[in-house]
Amino acid sequence: MPEGDTIHGLARRFGPLEGQTIARAEAHLAGKVQGLVGRTVQTVRARGKHLLIDVDDGTTLRVHLGMKGVGHFAARGPSRGGAGLSAEVALVIDTDAGRAQVRFPKVVDRFRTRDEPRHPVLSMLGPDLCTVDVDFDEVVRRAQARPRDFVCHLLLDQHVACGIGNVYRSELCFIARLHPTVEVGALGAARLGDIYREAQRQLRANVGKPVRTTTGRARAPLYVYGRHRAQCLVCGTAIVRAEAAGRGVWFCTKCQRQADPL
Ligand SMILES: [Zn+2]
Structure with missing residues (x-):
């Protein structure tokens, strides 16, 4: 059952994506990853049960695993072809540092990073209990x-x-x-x-x-x-x-x- 500890752990595992150029990006909802190839991942972070991947085009991918979702990172070079997406795998991001995959997520979304303070879900979150400084x-x-x-x-x-x-x-x-x-x-x-x-x-x-x-x-x-x-x-x-x-x-x-x- 993914909870805040799971997602913060996943952000650490996806950490090698930071600073990497995206060689391939696929999602069940293709529009969610449009234009990401060639862009650079800036930050991978978590807020509560939301995984957030900031990209240098000023957008952020948001993943919520729901009750069944699983994230996986394989540290290897980008795949040369081969199936990334499947019925299970809803999001794939390839870089030279490795491949990030998300299976069975509840949500894959993308928003303008600067709009985070007004995001309909993220703006409503209380303090994140996985962080050091909780008010x-x-x-x-x-x-x-x-x-x-x-x-x-x-x-x-x-x-x-x-x-x-x-x-x-x-x-x-x-x-x-x-x-x-x-x-x-x-x-x-x-x-x-x-x-x-x-x-x-x-x-x-x-x-x-x-x-x-x-x-x-x-x-x-x-x-x-x-x-x-x-x-x-x-x-x-x-x-x-x-x-x-x-x-x-x-x-x-x-x-x-x-x-x-x-
Ligand atoms: Zn008892």
């Missing part, structure tokens, strides 16, 4: 504007802070010993700040890791996500799966009681 006062302010939301919905809201996906929302609720349906308004500013600081710590620790872990244990890398009916690592109670906003949320009914004093 947690701003994150808490945005969170407190949604007092009636369940905390499990809040954590997925990229307008509050970006980078958390479905894995981390369950893990963060567990780490904070919060039932997923606790309302945001029941949490004080300090508690909210602590949850997002932990999110930053976990996301940053997992950037570039082949296997994501919140527990630090190789054999049990996650506390609750995807562990329906398995034993809670802390108390042994069977983990429960519920639906929230159309997606699974996993929790321990003993460690995360709804009525816990907050």
Whole structure:
């Protein structure tokens, strides 16, 4: 499941593209890469779950992997012909440094770089939890504007802070010993700040890791996500799966009681 740590790791892997001339650019939506051949990649970066590739023609490619997308970089010279695109591969960029490919993305888009502050999606993002300098006062302010939301919905809201996906929302609720349906308004500013600081710590620790872990244990890398009916690592109670906003949320009914004093 690609989350902010995945995308920041992907930006690092695509890093060798920087400063390289684009020898070949193909996309399912061909218009998205029109005119890129012969141009130079300036920067590869991430904002939350968005991968951004800045090109010297003043445009930026934006890739969102959604739930199934995968990025791959092969450090080798540009391919001489041969199929790049396929039903799976939606974007190919070849340079002398290697080939970047994206499979099954949710979005491949392109916009004028200077329009980023007004971009309909990017301009709405909250602070990026994968970065060092997160303005947690701003994150808490945005969170407190949604007092009636369940905390499990809040954590997925990229307008509050970006980078958390479905894995981390369950893990963060567990780490904070919060039932997923606790309302945001029941949490004080300090508690909210602590949850997002932990999110930053976990996301940053997992950037570039082949296997994501919140527990630090190789054999049990996650506390609750995807562990329906398995034993809670802390108390042994069977983990429960519920639906929230159309997606699974996993929790321990003993460690995360709804009525816990907050
Ligand atoms: Zn438990």
